[in-house]
Amino acid sequence: MRIIRYLQKPSQRISLAAITEKGNVYSLPYNDYLELIEQAKNKSIKTVDLLNELIHDSLPLIEQLEELDLAVPIESPEVWAAGVTYHKSKEARNYETTNGKLDDITFYDKVYDAERPEIFLKSTKDRTMGPNEELFLRSDSNWQIPEPELGLVLGCDGEIIGYTIGNDLSCRDIEGENPLYLPQAKIWARSCSIGPAILPADMVLDPYQFNIICRIFRDEKLLFEEFANTSQLKRRYEELVHYLKRDNILFPGTVLLTGSCIVPPNEFTLIDGDRVEIEIPGIGKLNNVVKVQINQAVN
Template identity: 65%
Template sequence: MRIIRYVNEKSVPVLAALTKEGLIYPLPQKDFLELAQQAQDQNTTLLHFVESAIDALDPIPQPLEKLSLLVPIEAPEVWACGVTYERSRDARNFESADGKIGSTTFYDKVYDAERPEIFLKSTATRTVGPNDKVNLRNDSNWQIPEPELGLVINGQGEILGYTIGNDMSCRDIEGENPLYLPQAKIWRNSCSIGPAILLSEEVKDPYQFEITCRIYRENKKVVEGSANTRQLKRTFDELVSYLLKDNQIFDGTVLLTGTCIVPPNEFTLADGDRIEIEISDIGVLQNTVRLANTVVPNL
């Protein structure tokens, strides 16, 4: 069972359940957090709560492809993990000024360290959903998407579901100096999540997700790569446990778990590119790329 949000014919956001058969059932709750809270209040699981709710409902006639999808959850914060895959470590070493062949860098150290790398990636106002535009920074010349599995968690760190995330990154800014990481990761529309939340109870083995990233330029596929969450260096419980250490985490927080798909080193995103990130059983997160508006609004 997946949970989505879409805009109906009256321009009203609707929460809905999406079954394995592709049937879509509008739900009365205003958002995913209300759905999770009501399931908890009734001392039942999210999956059982949703299955019981749709028994008395009729599906809508429109297929998923015809809906105007929104972010499945307006996450108050999106956090992200770095260097959780060997491929990510190697890419960070390449772009780093210290990344000389045969040398040991801080990326090697964090890959092998007990403590993982975790950083604040985005907030609700900086995060976009399916088919929205993600921005390129104006002060970077080497930018890529980072396709990642996202964990939707509550304030206690319980994994409620899985979604897809795009952690847009500036390789040149991060490679110049690791202290520039916030600028390499956080700007307007630098993160997207969606198109759905796959309820955790539906997932027998979260280390078997197939992840694929495709990038199109002028309708021609210029990049494609695949990976599997079994390649992760760390467990999801381990990553969540470090996020919670002496930290206040809000219900509906999304934790991106790192990337194992990195475009060729000579590649950088361009205005007008289209990014597709597909994760098995969750769906396809699609976004187009645009150059960020340089006009700063009056404060």
Template identity: 60%
Template sequence: MRIIRFQNGAEQRLAAVTDEDEVYALSDSDFISFLERVEKTGATPLEDVNQQIRSAQPLDAALESLELLIPVEAPEVWAAGVTYAHSKEARNYEATAGKMDATTYYDKVYDAERPELFLKSTAARTVGHLDQVCLRNDSNWQVPEPELGLVLSSRGDIVGYIIGNDMSCRDIEGENPLYLPQAKVWKQSCSIGPFIRLAETVEDPYQLQISLRIYRNDEKVVDQSASTGQLKRKLGELVSFLRRDNIVFGGTVLLTGTCIVPPNKFTLAPQDRIEIEITGLGTLVNTAIMS
């Protein structure tokens, strides 16, 4: 079961989408309100949705015809780093100017008990499906990072999964680890969407395929795939560290790290189209523009 938010005339509505692509309007206008209401009833999100659609009729409009909005206006988007071996290798390449045999702090965090977690974005900086993501003007080496995102309740429970694009400046991060916020956080540097897949309907989140495709002038210039099965850390482990002495707002998204890094000589250019697909979660599409 997937959850979408769409524009319905002058109002915004939440809806449930079945595996048969039937769309059922829900009573809530946004996902955070939905979570707050469901938590008070004691039901699970899936139980609540099933109760609402049991005697309802699907919308006449097809899913493809709806104006989709960002599915959750996440008050905060956090991200985990160096959770895949490929990510560790890419970070080492950046930090050592290609000297892959050198040991760096990325090796240490990959093997450490404590994961790398950082605040990636806020609602004002986050965009959705078919929106534009921005390139920094002071970076010459920028890439998208396709990631599985966890949608959390205020209790820190994983209630859904979402596709995330963690835009990154490899040159800025590689120059100095203290520059991480500038390498990761700027306007429209994060996108999420197009759906939220309710966690109860995902049998095994470690068996999802993630694919990245980048098109330049309608020519495919990057086409890579990997699996969440390559994730070193458990999802619950990442959430537990985020919750430590911290406030988790309902609707917070935690990106779990990237297992796909474009070739080292590749950098995004204005008007590049970025497509990120994850099994059962759809395809998140964005176009890059200069900030």
């Protein structure tokens, strides 16, 4: 079962719900995902067992999943991201840094092989968008791409309590120009989305066997499609969480994006109106249209 948040009508109240493998949607008596996980711990049972108890004598919603107005599945106080965790990512970073001279050794080679991973703050609660919400392109970049990633939903002690999908919009030209520009290449208004659902961690047999598919549509015509698998990840999830926790405050519900192994061709850049669809079977499809901000100020 997957967990979503959706907007009830006409009350406009955000509610938590579970989606069964058959696609039925059941409303849950909790305010958010953290409360669901805490209740399962208090009862010393698995999340799936608690969910089965809750929906046993309940009727599913009349609406199908596609008819619901989905919200971000968790209001994560902070979204962090790990970089250069896949070989494909290292190659892409090297390309943009060396103008295609891939024989040159760069700091990205060092990061890929180093003990300490690259981890950076990607977004905050008010900056993080949900499924079907618009993302914004940065006004001072001419080379922007989505980065489809598996997201770890973390408890206060760093325990992995769920998995979701993340879209880490990135500016390849800004990051390639100077590594110190990374924050501007990664963080701006509406540059991150997560969703559409959370898959509870105790329902996952092997988290290193998630398939990730990224599709980009232009004028609703498929422009790009590529597949990857989390088995290609160089680092373990616990390793990434360990370094995120080190000398840091970890808020309950923090999401850690684990890096991308899918990179569009080097000549590609997103433009106004493109739709990005990131799918991880078992979690769902995260859809976002990217837009140029009408009121962007270009200096």
